[in-house]
């Protein structure tokens with residue numbers, strides 16, 4: 584048996600003709616950077632989310648970094664975020680020159696604990712950067728209230744949450760800017776790196792357009808200091824094809840999650856929650872379990888791949904030791920890192936495979 588934790592080959596097999604044609608059309612046109620596919624995909628993605636504007640960039644990390652730059656956030660500034668996220672959330676903040684300030688997470692949604700945000704606001708705070716982790720939105724209302732009261736920007740890390748909802752709004756469209764990743768395993772994934780910033784603010788949009796392309800207002804005329812961070816035509820052409828399937832895939836992921844819930848209901852595993860104001864898109868299906876490492880090995884030995892997202896909270900990563908944190912500072916994130924396990928979840932997973940994963944977990948717990 585072989586049930587990998589991700590399997591991109593299955594998706595390609597299903598869409599082979601459309602994907603191959605998309606590649607071919609770009610090669611035949613001979614335009615590879617900032618062509619019509621990027622422009623059309625930006626429009627289509629903005630429409631899909633109900634956002635005013637979208638800017639294709641090089642990756643999710645770059646989406647976050649350029650968003651911070653667009654808000655003039657840099658040296659001496661503080662950005663409030665969470666320690667249980669992918670490292671790139673924090674790389675973007677430190678690359679902009681700002682200091683990440685951490686707030687622990689809630690036990691159930693694994694997203695920012697809103698009760699702990701206000702105490703972290705200082706006169707250096709410039710933004711709140713919630714992470715909609717695993718496909719579940721952060722509770723945004725309180726964040727928006729705090730941001731308004733303290734004149735802060737809100738930059739949403741929606742890299743794992745394409746199409747996830749907070750009340751009736753799409754994750755990524757509530758704050759000043761929403762940042763998405765098209766890393767291949769994401770719910771909407773490219774065949775390489777890619778990212779997008781969405782915003783309803785025209786001024787920020789215009790700045791992002793310059794920032795991603797050497798600060799140019801027109802060719803060879805740079806108005807501001809910029810970068811090179813562009814979504815490329817090949818990725819945009821593929822993503823335009825895949826965007827048409829995103830809702831179908833999300834429904835499939837939700838069905839798989841329901842099956843896991845039914846099959847593991849009576850086990851000792853803590854299953855993911857979906858708060859009543861959220862629509863979870865199950866980028867990852869993360870369980871919390873005692874003897875996590877033994878379960879991981881047990882599944883691996885029987886051909887089931889799993890992963891840990893993430894094994895080391897950011898405040899305990901060597902790269903960020905200068906922030907001066909120690910074990911015990913963010914206990915919920917730290918405990919999670921010891922107990923969480925991501926099970927296989929992708930639209931092509933079969934009923935039989937889901938049943939196999941669940942019965943192995945039950946079997947392990949009965950040993």
Ligand SMILES: Cc1ncc(COP(=O)(O)O)c(C=O)c1O
Pocket residue numbers: 642643644645668669671672714716740742743763764765766776777778
């Ligand atoms: C929560 C989160 N933030 C940021 C990123 C960075 O995205 P990318 O890998 O496209 O740079 C990722 C993806 O890896 C992510 O999962």
